[in-house]
Amino acid sequence: MSEKSIAPTKSLNWQSDHSVNNSIEGNLSGITEENTSTKPANQLGSGLLGWYAICSTESLEDGNLYFFSMYNEPLVLYRDKDSRARCIKDMCPHRGASFQGGVLKEGEIVCPYHGGRFSADGDCTNLDRITCQHIVDSNYNNYAKKIHLYQYPCVEKNGYLYIYYTGRAKTNLQDFEIKSSLDNLDPENYGFKTDEYAYEEVCVDFKCDWARIIENHLDILHIFWIHGDTIPDKDVNKEVITSFNQKIKRDGRHIESKYNYKSKDLGEFITLKFLPPGRVCIYKGTPETARYIQVLDHIPLAKNRARVIVRHYRKFLKNKLLTNLVLFKQLQHRIYYRIFSEDYLVLKTQTFNEQMGYIQKDNVKLLGEDKMIQYYWDWYKSSLNKDRPWELHPTTENTNSIYLDKPMDYPPENTKLVDTNNRSIILNLLLRLLFPIGLIVLVL
Ligand code: FES
Ligand SMILES: [Fe+2]
Secondary structure, three states, X not given: OOXXXXXXXXXXXXXXXXXXXXXXXXXEOOEEEEEOOOOOOOOOXXXXXXXXXXXXXXXOOOOOOEXXXXXXXXXXXXXXXOOOEEEEEOOOOOOOOOOOOOEEEOOEEEOOOOOOXXXXXXXXXXXXXXXXXXXXHHOHHHHHHHOEOOEEOEEEEOOEEEXXXXXXXXOOHHHOOEOOXXXXXXXXXXXXXXXXXXXXXXXXXEOOOHHHHHHHHOOOHHHHHOOOOOOOOOOOOHHHOOOOEEEEEEOXXXXXXXXXXOOHHHOEEEEEXXXXXXXXXXXXXXXXXXXXXXXXXXXXXEOOEEEEEEEEEXXXXXXXXXXXXXXXXXXXXXXXXXXXXXXXXXXXXXXXXXHOOOOOOOOOOOOHHHHHHHHHHHHHHHHHXXXXXXXXXXOOOOOOOOOOOOOOOOOEOOOHHHHHHHHHHHHHHHHHHHHHHHXXXXXX
């Protein structure tokens, strides 16, 4: 596995002092709980500030600027002259313009407003271009110090691009203190061998609360109901809703819930893992033997704006040629777009109800099977109190909304990609039909 890193070397992996010393065995309507954390039950190793997967490495090509945001803060990713990914605040330190409309020249980002150009380390490399020469000459050091890009640590690993988000971008990457380990997010560290699988990936943007989307992905019951007609699995539909034996575990790294069929012969149905702050893994069966797994990354773009990247790893149909022939990628995209739009109205209404204060302790009831969701909210609320990420770059209704809709590139909010995907399916089917017809015509 390749790993390119421009994160500071200082790494604090708190797991190392973390031993198993506490175990609760109980049975709440078929649920077994196990707490292997020495920290208070609601504290995982990472809070809301930490490592987030932002996009796949292929989606960041040399020469391209990738705009997004985190907790309202506008950011941009690009590759420097050595092709290493950089994550900077989308604000030129000369006079505060966005880099939208800017370009990359030999891996240096150039501001569209006055042409300010910045090296990978963030220094302005053409000060004489953006100010009068005599000012630069007389007060160069003082001036140069102020014109500097603000950055976040950025690492590429297993085909993902991660940033270490703290809400406080710095001019020097070495000044970051990394408090959580990126390894905690790695499915390889939970018994899953990535290179035995092929994968397809889909990106979706939602206008709703980020935390609610994660809850949705930890909710096993809704899959049978709302997605029952869409998921191509005979075990998952409205008719077969069944109850499972559930085993829940949480330690400093993650919360895990295993769902076993009640009949022992059938074994494990699904294992769910929440890897804070933004990753959910869903394994069909045990992580070691799963026929497929989904890795879902959740990115808190802004208030009421969130992005999800879902990667579907599978053991079947790994051959690229065959995958292309049967249009597997396009058909997968079609299913995912549909699944996410099935959730969308629910997520938007829940977000509204939450923000209006309707969803309160006595107004909604988590049931026995929702124990994992309860654990997740425990973590979320304690992290929210501790990290307060939404208070780092707060907006009000008077704030200009220029950045808000910019990153909403993916369905269901924007159906352009769904339409393109559907057109591609039809076109390819026609081409596959035309070929044998043409052949027959030729023979005749
Ligand atoms: S604002 Fe960017 S160069 Fe002036
Ligand atoms: Fe869903």
